[in-house]
Amino acid sequence: MLAEELGSLEPAERVELDAVRLPTAEPVPEPVIAAAGGAQAVETGTESRLRHAAGKSYPDLVRVRSGRPAGAPDAVLVPRSAESVAATLRACAGERVAVVPFGGGTSVVGGVEPARGSFERLLALDLAAMRAVSVDERSQTATLGPGLRGPEAEAELNRRGYTIGHFPQSFPYATIGGFAATRSAGQASSGYGRFDELVTAITMQTPAGEMTTLETPHTAAGPALRELIVGSEGALGVITEVTVRIRPLPAARRYEGWFAAGFEEGIELARALAQRDALPDVFRLSDRDETRVSLARSGLEGLKRSALEAYLRLRGRSRGCMVICGWEGESEAVARRREVSAAVLRSGGAVPLGAAPGRAWEHGRYEGPYMRDVLLDAGVMVETLETSHTFTRIGELYEAVRTALHEAMAGEGAPGIVMCHVSHVYRDGASLYFTFLSARRAGAELEQWRAVKHAACDAIVATGGTITHHHAVGTDHAPYMRAEVGELGLEALRAVKDRLDPAGVMNPGKLLPN
């Protein structure tokens, strides 16, 4: 189907690990080694350097697969404590060594790019050894080390009967520190809340010392420093501890499919659900193209594609849009809340498809990112980007970004497919998540990607959407931060950075434009 829609594809080659050549590493200064915990906390092997050389954006994959990563850290530090992190940052500032904090390495916006800025040396600081878990069952909070990956944190909490409820697509690899540093949003964020809404207290080490917030449920004590640390993307310091609200493990889960008459009608459903306090914990609405591709992939286990299509044609929904809804919690509450949601869905013209599409979605909920490798092998450029807007302007934003992507891909000589879904719904608006594919321009992959990405970002900015709803800023969106927060907003952030990181060693090139 892809070949049919995207035109002829030229399969790509992958370079094997042995053939990758990294730039020669600068030696790590002695004071930095000592601060990090001695030689056993410093990794200098090729594989470790390569694993910390890039995140997971399309340009990252293109570069790494070609054996030509954009660069690599000179070494990887693996400190074991907050004190060690603090000492390491002081030493790096003193020695003028750039530091890239590293969690799961799942950034899709260049957030862990080994960009040296004006520095000759750069180290990745991997939080993998800091994985403490402490649970306050009475207050239903957990204090977590930054290096815990999603599944490990969940396993520790599940053992005690709790969950964070935070399940982004990066969940299998991404870490607690990364969730906080990037304002991650999970697939069930409509129910459990975004990660930034779950954080009750946070501690960050900076070259200038420690910043920490009190663990109280709320405060009116001035501007929220918690909200300055959350989302700081390693550009201000390294998050070394995060306290989050947890919930009892849900006794029941119910996921199911619905069909909306169209994307616009589907957004109206989202609005009605949110504004009538009837929002499921998971709500995902695919536009027509995403629905079409999903059905073509026949991802709906147990539901024959031809039977579904016949059924939908019969109901006059042949051009409709797939909706996945999920409710979690105590059995009775799930049943009750599902009733309330279903009434709203029905009155908005949606048609129930039963549990099969829900199961299919649940089964594949973390698979999207892996499919990119298959597509890259086949010669496809595939990338995603996301934004959000109020219900009043979300339709306009959808059309603007979709058009910009189509035009830019065609302009690059390879007309493509644009798919979109809504996955995070609020009372006042929702997110839009775009996936776009076209035939790769062999040898000019990065130029092609850049042209398409910039066209989409320009369309977002022109329509007043946010440059990122949950992927964060990294290097890719830094040029758009001026449009996002204004010149004085940038200046305020720079003033904070100058105070916490006067030498400018923290994650150069991320978050703030040069």
Added chain:
Amino acid sequence: MLAEELGSLEPAERVELDAVRLPTAEPVPEPVIAAAGGAQAVETGTESRLRHAAGKSYPDLVRVRSGRPAGAPDAVLVPRSAESVAATLRACAGERVAVVPFGGGTSVVGGVEPARGSFERLLALDLAAMRAVSVDERSQTATLGPGLRGPEAEAELNRRGYTIGHFPQSFPYATIGGFAATRSAGQASSGYGRFDELVTAITMQTPAGEMTTLETPHTAAGPALRELIVGSEGALGVITEVTVRIRPLPAARRYEGWFAAGFEEGIELARALAQRDALPDVFRLSDRDETRVSLARSGLEGLKRSALEAYLRLRGRSRGCMVICGWEGESEAVARRREVSAAVLRSGGAVPLGAAPGRAWEHGRYEGPYMRDVLLDAGVMVETLETSHTFTRIGELYEAVRTALHEAMAGEGAPGIVMCHVSHVYRDGASLYFTFLSARRAGAELEQWRAVKHAACDAIVATGGTITHHHAVGTDHAPYMRAEVGELGLEALRAVKDRLDPAGVMNPGKLLPN
């Protein structure tokens, strides 16, 4: 009853308006007058200066009633637009004139004190002329001018069928800008959310220019500048526009009384309600002393005090604690949610008292502040303070503050009454709101107040509670900000202030310690 409990009281005298003598006013510099909108935007009369000379804390009332306010602005500016505010701040910075942004003047923490710092001239900047209302019904948001008082904003929204749902005790006078600048929390915040949670976009004028955030439901674009403006208490700039989430006016409201076996048991009820998603929109739990005083005041309309006491004795609840619960929304949802809450309350040992206590609370919900005048006339020192903590430590915090208040009042020679209630409940903890009364030390009111206030604040800090849950920092809590956010946190805030207000003219002495 008070005379019995507090010992002999010496009634206080009040000075009439005509007898108040204010310091001679410095002339307002010409460029400031021009920027503010000309002579008609500048008030220099005694009454206007006096009205802007203080907030509503106990020290404020003591000083103003004695005819000796701590000072007064040289004049009051009433600009009509954001552009005029921006120009005024630039002019004030250029002329080295301090500026106190002024909304409803209801601060109880010295937030509008005319403290000159190192400046010879000081002006109050009253937002009363900026009261625009614009409603986006589709996104259920309203963009509001900062000078709108609570009732005016609600009336405008109610006309269109909406409400903000923000009803703090200061509601009759306090303004939208003040709610945002101080992170206000209302009596129904458990249901509608704190004011800071309702803000989706905000604009602030500073001496260095305008800061504004995009109106999108959520973003991952770095540290949240919205959360830097919210809570800034006029120390960074003047908030000139606030966009908040609104809700349909509730079709039904149900308030009622319950009786918990004790305060600790009542806090357990709050915890169970919050953690089982069964929290009413209003939840207020009084401790035994507050319950005792409330019953003595016989505030329970339609409920004979003696009958209630007999009833409670019969149920073994003679030393119990009053709980007010309220649910708002669609009739069916109110009934359903009330059922769920009631089941949790009953299983936690609470006894229903019916609608009368709910009506009594509703009737008097904004009256508390006015009673202070009566008490001051009678010779009573009366003040409130508030904090919050996790459920794990809230009991410890309650005992610590209560003991500190009792000991400090006794230490000042006038043993007093300490009452407390929980009024804001979260999944991980709750607020504590203390009211304390003792016989006023005539002629040494401020010293007496200071000793008691400091003892309570020290107890809060020692127990890890927040120095303020919803009254904000002002001048009273500024000395405790170091304990709240740490030295580096303070430095980060100072870095922002230095960038936005390099001359330091914005609200001197508030928020940050000297």
